[in-house]
Amino acid sequence: MAVMNFGGVDENVMTREEFPLEKAREILKDETIAVIGYGVQGPGQSMNLRDNGFNVIVGQRAGKTFEKAIADGWKPGETLFSIEEACQRGTIICLLLSDAAQIAVWPTIKQYLTPGKALYFSHGFAINWSDRTGVVPPADVDVIMVAPKGSGTSLRTMFLEGRGLNSSFAIYQDASGKARDRVLALGIGIGSGYLFETTFKREATSDLTGERGTLMGAIQGLLLAQYETLREHGHTPSEAFNETVEELTQSLMPLFAAKGMDWMYANCSTTAQRGALDWMGPFHDATKPVFEKLYKSVCDGIEAQRSIDSNSQPDYREKLNAELKALHDSEMWMTAQVVRRLRPENDEA
Numbered sequence: 001m002a003v004m005n006f007g008g009v010d011e012n013v014m015t016r017e018e019f020p021l022e023k024a025r026e027i028l029k030d031e032t033i034a035v036i037g038y039g040v041q042g043p044g045q046s047m048n049l050r051d052n053g054f055n056v057i058v059g060q061r062a063g064k065t066f067e068k069a070i071a072d073g074w075k076p077g078e079t080l081f082s083i084e085e086a087c088q089r090g091t092i093i094c095l096l097l098s099d100a101a102q103i104a105v106w107p108t109i110k111q112y113l114t115p116g117k118a119l120y121f122s123h124g125f126a127i128n129w130s131d132r133t134g135v136v137p138p139a140d141v142d143v144i145m146v147a148p149k150g151s152g153t154s155l156r157t158m159f160l161e162g163r164g165l166n167s168s169f170a171i172y173q174d175a176s177g178k179a180r181d182r183v184l185a186l187g188i189g190i191g192s193g194y195l196f197e198t199t200f201k202r203e204a205t206s207d208l209t210g211e212r213g214t215l216m217g218a219i220q221g222l223l224l225a226q227y228e229t230l231r232e233h234g235h236t237p238s239e240a241f242n243e244t245v246e247e248l249t250q251s252l253m254p255l256f257a258a259k260g261m262d263w264m265y266a267n268c269s270t271t272a273q274r275g276a277l278d279w280m281g282p283f284h285d286a287t288k289p290v291f292e293k294l295y296k297s298v299c300d301g302i303e304a305q306r307s308i309d310s311n312s313q314p315d316y317r318e319k320l321n322a323e324l325k326a327l328h329d330s331e332m333w334m335t336a337q338v339v340r341r342l343r344p345e346n347d348e349a
Contacts (some may be wrong), residue, residue: 001197014184014195016164024185025053027178033186034059034090036083036109037097038069041122044152045096047072048159048191050079059086087112092182094120100311102126103133110138115175118142118182124204127172129304143173144183146190147203155191164193172200208298213291220327223248227332237335245332246339 001012035046036059049056050073058074059081060066066080074080087093087109095102095109102109103126113119119137121127124145126135137143148155148167155165169187171179187195198206211217223244230240256264265273297303310316327333 012197014169014187016188016192016194019184019188019195021052021188024188027181027185028054028092028189031055031091031182032057032089033092033094034086035094035096036060036086036105037095037101038065039096039098041148041152041155042096043068043072044154044156044159045094045122045148045190046074047156049186049189051159052189052191054189057081057086057089059083059090084108084112090117092118092120092186094122094186095126096122098311099123099125099133099307102135103308103312106133106135113138113141115140118144118176118179120183120186121145121200122147123207124170124200124202125208125304127200128204129301132301132305132308137173139173140175141173142176142179142182143171144179144186145170145172145200145203146183146187146192146195147198147207148190148192158193159191164191167192167195168198168203169195170198170200170203204304205295205298208303209291209295212294212298212303218287218290224330224332231331237331238339241332241335241339245336250343 001014002018003010004013005011031054033049033054033056035042035049035056038046038058038060042058042060046056046058057079058069060069061083069080070076081089083105090112093109093112097105106126109119115138119141121143122145124147126133127137127143127145130136146167146169148165150165158165167187167190169183171183174180176182184195227240227244230243231237235243252264265276268276313319
């Protein structure tokens with residue numbers, strides 16, 4: 001484990017150079033990795049593990065997702081099973097269902113957690129809020145986590161490109177004495193770029209804060225506020241969208257992803273420089289209390305309970321689809337569809 005300095009703070013990270021794939025294969029050579037769920041993280045993690053030479057099976061209920069697994073090369077009766085049979089066969093059970101589905105199937109999963117097995121998560125939700133989810137593993141199994149910092153689709157795409165998506169890892173329970181080797185081997189096996197250490201609590205609270213904050217919730221709110229302001233002052237949809245979203249995503253994000261925001265500030269016009277430096281403070285001061293309120297709501301379990309209550313409603317899917325449709329049909333994102341079609345790479349010539 002290497003000690004890396006991040007902005008003046010030392011952190012422990014594991015790289016693929018320190019923990020090569022060959023070592024991971026050796027550690028897990030006698031294990032059967034059962035990936036339960038084939039939705040968001042399941043496909044990417046299971047296929048990466050398979051392509052990296054690990055013994056992997058998938059557990060999924062019959063239906064459309066089961067058929068998707070078959071299309072991805074999983075063979076019924078050989079590498080694709082019911083959830084129950086996969087859990088019985090697996091020595092490492094990777095619970096990659098949605099948080100709501102984990103709660104629903106937990107009584108089924110628990111009965112297959114015999115001594116010495118490992119229970120693997122990619123999100124700390126179920127364990128961190130076990131008083132609300134009811135997910136309490138037996139004391140004689142390892143409870144571990146590798147949480148890729150991105151979608152399962154990104155994990156798979158970057159793997160196929162020869163790159164890796166960074167992941168956090170955590171050990172909640174080490175019953176076997178080999179939980180650390182198991183979790184690091186799995187992290188390397190799924191194609192992580194590097195692995196940084198966390199806890200189930202820190203991962204769960206940072207993840208929920210990030211999703212509701214700058215990763216999705218806050219950025220949609222911020223973009224919409226600027227777009228509406230421009231529109232209300234007479235700017236056209238195309239102009240408002242380009243100045244709010246298109247330039248950000250197509251021009252600036254790739255640059256500050258590669259070089260940092262400090263580089264962006266040093267390499268823009270003097271007018272943009274002055275404005276950005278002057279206005280970053282007011283935006284920080286205006287939004288910091290919102291983030292503090294959000295973080296408290298996450299830590300207090302309010303966000304977790306809201307998610308559990310919402311996702312357990314019989315009409316959850318219908319209500320969700322209605323909300324997503326309203327977002328899709330908003331002027332800003334309808335404009336986005338036109339702008340995307342007009343991008344040069346979409347020209348047929």
